[in-house]
Amino acid sequence: QSVLTQPPSVSGAPGQRVTISCTGSSSNIGAGFPVHWYQQLPGAAPKVLIYGNTNRPSGVPDRFSGSKSGTSASLAISGLQVEDEADYYCQSYDSSLSEVVFGGGTKVTVL
Amino acid sequence: QVQLVQSGAEVKEPGASVKVSCKASGYTFTRYDVSWVRQAPGQGLEWMGWISGSKGTTNYAQKFQGRVTVTTDTSTTTAYMDLRSLRSDDTAVYYCVRGGGSTGQGFDYWGQGTLVTVSS
Numbered sequence: 001q002s003v004l005t006q007p008p009s010v011s012g013a014p015g016q017r018v019t020i021s022c023t024g025s026s027s028n029i030g031a032g033f034p035v036h037w038y039q040q041l042p043g044a045a046p047k048v049l050i051y052g053n054t055n056r057p058s059g060v061p062d063r064f065s066g067s068k069s070g071t072s073a074s075l076a077i078s079g080l081q082v083e084d085e086a087d088y089y090c091q092s093y094d095s096s097l098s099e100v101v102f103g104g105g106t107k108v109t110v111l
Numbered sequence: 112q113v114q115l116v117q118s119g120a121e122v123k124e125p126g127a128s129v130k131v132s133c134k135a136s137g138y139t140f141t142r143y144d145v146s147w148v149r150q151a152p153g154q155g156l157e158w159m160g161w162i163s164g165s166k167g168t169t170n171y172a173q174k175f176q177g178r179v180t181v182t183t184d185t186s187t188t189t190a191y192m193d194l195r196s197l198r199s200d201d202t203a204v205y206y207c208v209r210g211g212g213s214t215g216q217g218f219d220y221w222g223q224g225t226l227v228t229v230s231s
Contacts, residue, residue, distance in 0.1 A: 002155065036217030038156075045206060045221040046156065057219070089156050093215035099172050100146065100158040100211060 003028065004090050004103035011109040017078040020106045022090035023071065028101055030071035033093040037066055037075045040087045040105075049088070050075060082110050113137040115207050115222035122228045123197050131225045133190040133207030140188040141165050146211035146218065147181060147192045149203040157203075161211030162190065170213070197229045 005023040012018040022035060029035055037050040048057055050066035053073065063084075065076045073092075077084055090103040118132040133145065146161040160171035162181045169181055180193040190207055205225045208218035 033215035034217070038218075045224050046218075047221065048217055048219050051217045051219065091156075091217060093213065095213075097173070098170065098213065100161070102156045102158060105155040 002104040003094055003097070003101040004092060006088075006090060006103035006106045008104070009107045009109065011111055012080045013111045014080055014082060016080050017076060018080055018108065019077075020075045020088055020090075020108070022073045022075070022103050024073075024092060024094075024101075025071055027096035028071075028092045028094040029068065029073055031095055033095070035066065035068055035073040036091045037064075038089045038091065040089065042086070046089065077108070080108075080110055084108055085110050113209065113220045115209065115220055117205075117207055117222040117225045120226040120228070122230065124231050125198055125229055127197050127229075128193060128195040129197060129227050130191055130193045131205050131207075131227070133192075133222050135188045135190065135209070138209075140183075141185055143209050144211040144216075145181070145183065145190040146208050147179075148206045148208055148218070150206070150224075151200070151203040154203075158211075159192070159205075163212070170211075194227075197227075199229050201227065202229045203227060 034052045038046040039049045040046040053068040054066045063079045088106045094101045114136045116134045141164045143164045147159040162169045183190045207222040209220040210218040
């Protein structure tokens, strides 16, 4: 059971917008610790997609955006493309556990 | 450019230990923490622990306390992860990543991963 909760899967047609939620608690996201998002393509190492809640590293398309409110965060993918099929993970820090925590991951399928 | 290059795949018997190395280059090694994250087959990401690049202090996930040791050699800019008393459910890809720490920073660079297989 992951400390951060994500839906196991989301899907959408090419061009659509999908969102992935990441729900935490008052000891992690709600405590103000930043949320980061990672994309893992099949057979590859994860790579950072969004850092510090809303920031995109250079090279990440602006179709990807992050937001945070209260004890939750979200990743939105607009203009969904076939190459966006991957697993996505949120990550933060939990002050009660004194540990880095990940969400369980969400598989995005392009229909 | 920043690179984290890990040692090769390992096959170990239950009860043995494994030590995975991670050679860092392209940045000032002591300015960043290094963490270790693992991923069992078909499963999600699991943080194991970090080491401060500047102080050498460590923090481990409770799940791995007493079984894992993370060290660095600043002279060779290499980080190491030593996992003992291996079990079959330790079979996973182990990643070294740049970042960690109690301020909640993310992981901006990842090694290529090292597959550790535990089997008799």
